Amino acid sequence: MEALDGLKKEYAEILREYLQSRDETALYKVSMLSRKFQEARIDPDRILEMHLEVFNEIVERVPPKKAISTYNAGFEVLLELMMGYAVAYREYVEMHKNLYEMAREFSEKLQEANRLQELFISIISHDLKNPLTTVLGYSELIEARAEDEQIKEFARKIKKAAEKMNELISDARTYSKLRMGVPDEEFKEKSLKEVLSEVIEDLREKAEAKGVEIEKAYEGSDEAYQVLAAEFLKNVFANVIDNAIKYGPAESKVIVEIKDEGDFWKVGVRDFGEGVPDDAKKAIFERFVRNDKKGIKGSGLGLAIAKTGIEMHGGRIWVEDAPGGGSIFYITIPKSQHSDKYRKGAKRSLGGGRRVNLFSSCGLRRALLRSRRRRQPCPRERPSEGS
Amino acid sequence: MDDERVVEVKSEYDIVIARAVVRAIAKDMGFGLVDQTRIATAVSELARNIVVHAGEGIILVREIIKGGSRGVEVLAIDQGPGISNIELVLRDGYSSKGSLGVGLGGAKRLVDEFEIKSAPGKGTTVRIVKWLSVR
Numbered sequence: 207m208e209a210l211d212g213l214k215k216e217y218a219e220i221l222r223e224y225l226q227s228r229d230e231t232a233l234y235k236v237s238m239l240s241r242k243f244q245e246a247r248i249d250p251d252r253i254l255e256m257h258l259e260v261f262n263e264i265v266e267r268v269p270p271k272k273a274i275s276t277y278n279a280g281f282e283v284l285l286e287l288m289m290g291y292a293v294a295y296r297e298y299v300e301m302h303k304n305l306y307e308m309a310r311e312f313s314e315k316l317q318e319a320n321r322l323q324e325l326f327i328s329i330i331s332h333d334l335k336n337p338l339t340t341v342l343g344y345s346e347l348i349e350a351r352a353e354d355e356q357i358k359e360f361a362r363k364i365k366k367a368a369e370k371m372n373e374l375i376s377d378a379r380t381y382s383k384l385r386m387g388v389p390d391e392e393f394k395e396k397s398l399k400e401v402l403s404e405v406i407e408d409l410r411e412k413a414e415a416k417g418v419e420i421e422k423a424y425e426g427s428d429e430a431y432q433v434l435a436a437e438f439l440k441n442v443f444a445n446v447i448d449n450a451i452k453y454g455p456a457e458s459k460v461i462v463e464i465k466d467e468g469d470f471w472k473v474g475v476r477d478f479g480e481g482v483p484d485d486a487k488k489a490i491f492e493r494f495v496r497n498d499k500k501g502i503k504g505s506g507l508g509l510a511i512a513k514t515g516i517e518m519h520g521g522r523i524w525v526e527d528a529p530g531g532g533s534i535f536y537i538t539i540p541k542s543q544h545s546d547k548y549r550k551g552a553k554r555s556l557g558g559g560r561r562v563n564l565f566s567s568c569g570l571r572r573a574l575l576r577s578r579r580r581r582q583p584c585p586r587e588r589p590s591e592g593s
Numbered sequence: 594m595d596d597e598r599v600v601e602v603k604s605e606y607d608i609v610i611a612r613a614v615v616r617a618i619a620k621d622m623g624f625g626l627v628d629q630t631r632i633a634t635a636v637s638e639l640a641r642n643i644v645v646h647a648g649e650g651i652i653l654v655r656e657i658i659k660g661g662s663r664g665v666e667v668l669a670i671d672q673g674p675g676i677s678n679i680e681l682v683l684r685d686g687y688s689s690k691g692s693l694g695v696g697l698g699g700a701k702r703l704v705d706e707f708e709i710k711s712a713p714g715k716g717t718t719v720r721i722v723k724w725l726s727v728r
Contacts, residue, residue, distance in 0.1 A: 230613035237637055282626065289630045293699040300698075 209246035210256065213239070217287070218260040224283050225264060225276055233286045240290025244298060253291065257284045323382060331379045338375070341368045377507040380441065384514045388436050393519075393549070395542055396439070398431040398471055399424060402462060405443045409451065417457040420447070424464040431464065433471065434545035435519060442515040443473070445508040446523070446535045450477035454532065469544040470521065478532040482525050491523065512537075520548030597655040600640075602669075603648070608640040611652045618654055619665050622725055631703040632665060632723050638700040639669035639719055647673020647717065657722065664705070664724040672716040676709070 216239055224232035243253060261280045268276050342365060349361035406420050413420055424431075433439070450460040454477035461476040482490060491513040509523075516523045521539040528534045540548040598618065600611040612633045619629045636652065643650035650671030657666045697719070701707040706722035 230616065231609045233633065234609045234612055234637060237634055282630075285626060285630045286634070289627075289634050289703075293634065293703065296702065297699055 210248055210252065213242055213246065213248070214256050214260060217256065218264070221257075221260055221280065221283050222264055225279055228279060233283065236283055236286045237290045240287045241294045243287070244291050244294035250288070250291065253287065254284075257287070320386070324386070327379055327382045330375055330382075334375055335372070338368055338372055342372065374507075377511060381507050381511050381514065384438065384511060384518065388438060388518055392436045392438075393434045393545070394436075396433055396435045398433045398435075398464065398473070398539065400431075401433075401435060401439055402443055402464075402473070405440055405447060406462065408444065409447055412448070413451050413460070416451060418451050418454060419459050420451075421459055421461045422463075423461055425466060431471065432542040433519070433539050434542045434549065435539070438515050439519060439539070442512045442519075442523075442537065443475075445512040446475050446537065449508060450475050450479075450535070453477060453479040455479060467538065469548070470538040470540055473537045473539070474534045475537070476528050476532060476534045478528075481527055481531065481533045487525050490525070518549075520545060597653060600652045600654070602640045602643045602650050602652055605641075605644060608637060608644060611640045611654075612637050615652075615654045615665065615667060618656065619723070622656060622663060622665060624665070624723070624725060628723060628725075632667070635700040635703040635721055635723075636667055636669075638697065639667065639721070642697060642717075642719075643669060643671045643673070647671035650716075662724050664722050666720065666722045669719045669721075670716070671718075675713045675715050675717055676711040 217236070220232050220235050220239065223229070224236075257280070261284075265273070265276055265280070345361045345365040345368060349358050349365065352358045352361060402422075406422070410420070447460060447462065454460060458478045461474070463474040463476070465472045465474070491509045513523050516537055516539065519539050521537060523535065523537045525533050525535050596618075598614050600607060600614055602608065602611060615636045616629050616633045619632050624632070636654075640652055643652075648671075650669065650673065653668040653670070655666055657664050697709070700719075700721065704721040704723045706720070708720040709717065710719075711717035
């Protein structure tokens with residue numbers, strides 16, 4: 207109650223001044239002071255108490271003859287204070303209301319945007335993919351049946367383009383889906399080593415085609431590799447290892463290592479490519495930024511997907527230069543027993559499935575008003591319906 | 594009409610004068626202490642508005658009679674920059690230039706009638722009336 211002590215002093219001074227002079231100046235001062243009482247969230251009851259305390263102190267020495275007029279004058283000052291306070295309070299309430307309205311409109315717009323995004327994803331994934339399947343299928347058929355070598359070549363080109371498009375659509379869909387959030391129940395206890403093995407197995411063919419060997423260098427014991435992971439974790443590593451194969455030279459190696467780092471497992475994926483220039487080290491994790499290299503397929507979403515995906519798990523991803531050339535992509539993921547600690551925080555900063563909540567009227571109001579008194583619990587806002 | 598008082602408003606000191614004048618007139622007319630304070634607070638804000646936004650202006654205070662009711666009318670006139678968006682200014686919580694006062698929206702709620710005329714570059718005139726309720 208330091209605020210009150212300071213204000214009480216100011217008030218006492220003004221009250222004393224008015225009782226002596228009956229000058230309007232004092233009333234004006236009090237009117238200005240009233241706002242500070244409201245800003246300090248001091249209760250009206252407390253203000254009354256304060257007035258009586260201050261007033262009694264001052265009038266103790268007033269002769270009985272003057273008592274009534276002094277009492278009235280004191281009341282005038284109090285009235286001025288309360289009038290200003292009431293107006294300031296009313297303004298405060300109205301501001302709340304305005305903010306609430308603004309936040310509600312914003313939240314509605316956001317939900318509409320989310321709905322559109324979902325619609326867009328469904329258009330992408332179904333309406334675009336289906337015709338593409340036809341293109342792919344027939345171009346393969348033409349390639350197989352045509353006798354003219356040139357026509358075969360045309361068909362191959364069509365097929366290649368369609369495959370690229372297919373990949374792009376898949377990435378866009380995955381990325382958008384991820385941004386919508388993954389429900390908690392999809393996170394399950396898994397062995398990091400197994401996840402990695404599956405990923406590597408899936409990519410083996412691709413690696414072999416380029417003469418790339420994937421080497422595993424794990425430290426720690428088997429049972430220690432437990433993590434809490436969504437199905438999606440595979441995509442995170444797949445994108446990174448796939449990149450390493452793509453950007454590394456032919457007939458080289460990709461080394462996948464796991465290290466024990468306190469609460470986390472740290473996975474390193476090393477390639478022997480040209481490395482990532484310093485100014486691109488951050489940007490490559492943004493959407494549609496690609497370290498340009500001719501002839502490399504990709505939507506530019508792969509690392510953005512990996513970043514979003516790993517942050518959802520409470521981990522991080524970044525890239526460093528490898529000693530002796532090439533780069534190492536590091537990915538950390540909390541050990542399963544620590545997962546909750548990091549995952550929740552990550553989820554909040556990401557928004558995830560509860561994105562609307564971040565911008566909830568209550569949250570915004572609180573953030574803007576920083577109500578010091580009576581912090582009321584935020585009513586849980588329902589996520590957009592039908593999502 | 595004969596009892597019109599004019600206060601030139603140029604500084605914070607004049608705000609106090611304007612308040613005192615309007616309070617005295619309201620008291621003479623028989624307004625209770627609470628209404629006196631309401632009017633004084635509203636005038637405070639009008640005067641403050643003049644000082645902060647226009648630099649100088651005048652406050653006119655007079656008693657009016659309409660259909661058997663008596664009231665106090667206050668005009669606050671300035672030749673300042675004017676207001677381009679009156680609606681916005683009247684919204685509660687709005688206060689440009691960080692005036693410490695209650696804002697015009699706050700003043701509006703303390704009186705029975707509130708009118709504002711303004712255009713950018715043409716100054717601002719605010720008229721407020723508080724009626725004396727017959728007891």
